Each structure stands twice: as structure tokens, then as C-alpha cells.
Amino acid sequence: MHSTLTERARCLYGDEYRPTSPRCSSDHDEHYFIEELTFADADSILAMLRELCPQVVDGLLPVWVRNLAYRLVLLQRPDEPALLREAAHNLWSHGPDWDHIAAGLIRRAEGLEAG
Incomplete structure (x- = not known):
């Protein structure tokens, strides 16, 4: 059993920066991870994203998992303008389909900073 969201994600999807290890439990179906992600607090989600995908364009987390995590x-x-920008950069890095959403996040960040 894993004690953090990051550990569960690493076991399920792998880690570009650490040696690959075999799945350590049969409860590592993707739906269990998504349930845990859905109810995780923001700090746990950000820790997972920043550890497994530190450069935004790297890491082994599927793009749809990253998008859901930022959402x-x-x-x-x-x-939080910094988080809005971080999410926007993630969207821009993974395809043009979400460029309009990324642009909206940047506008929201700018609006928050302008007060």
C-alpha cells in the first residue's frame, strides 16, 4: 500500500527519473488511482505533478491524467495566478486542442493580479 498519491502514480505509470519497478499490488488498476486523485488535496496533487513531471513536457503520466490533476x-x-499559469503551460505543452482554455487561464491570472 502506498502512503502518497505520488507513490501510487509512480507504481502505476512509472517514473522517468527512477528505475522502473514492478507493480507492487493488484489494487493498482487505473480506476483506483483516479478515485484517489479525485479526492486528493491540492498539495498532494501538486507534489505528484512536480515530482513526476518536473519540466512539464516530461514524465510518464498520461496527458489526460495531468489535465485532470490540474483541473x-x-x-x-x-x-492563485501562479497555478493558473502552470496549468496553462501544461495545456500548451500537450497539444493545440486546449489552447483556448490555456489562454483563458492566463487571462484569469492577469485579472487576479490586476485586482
């Missing part, structure tokens, strides 16, 4: 963080912390 969940922003629902918990909607008024």
Missing part, C-alpha cells in the same frame, strides 16, 4: 487543483485553488 482538480484549480477547483480547490481557483484564485
Whole structure:
């Protein structure tokens, strides 16, 4: 059993920066991880993202997991310009489909900073 969201994600998806290890338990189906992610606090989610994907464009987390993770963080912390920008950069790094959403996040960040 893992004590952190990061450990569970690492076991399920791997870690570009650490040696690959075999899955350590049969409860590591993706749906268990997504349940844990869904109810995780923002600090746990950000710790996972920053440890497993420190350069935004790297890491082995699937893009859809990253997008969901940032969405969940922003629902918990909607008024933090730095997080809005971080989420926007993630969206820009993984395809043009979400460019309009990324631009909206940047506008929100700028609006918050302007007061």
C-alpha cells in the first residue's frame, strides 16, 4: 500500500527519473488511482505533478491524467495566478486542442493580479 498519491502514480505509470519497478499490488488498476486523485488535496496533487513531471513536457503520466490533476487543483485553488499559469503551460505543452482554455487561464491570472 502506498502512503502518497505520488507513490501510487509512480507504481502505476512509472517514473522517468527512477528505475522502473514492478507493480507492487493488484489494487493498482487505473480506476483506483483516479478515485484517489479525485479526492486528493491540492498539495498532494501538486507534489505528484512536480515530482513526476518536473519540466512539464516530461514524465510518464498520461496527458489526460495531468489535465485532470490540474483541473482538480484549480477547483480547490481557483484564485492563485501562479497555478493558473502552470496549468496553462501544461495545456500548451500537450497539444493545440486546449489552447483556448490555456489562454483563458492566463487571462484569469492577469485579472487576479490586476485586482
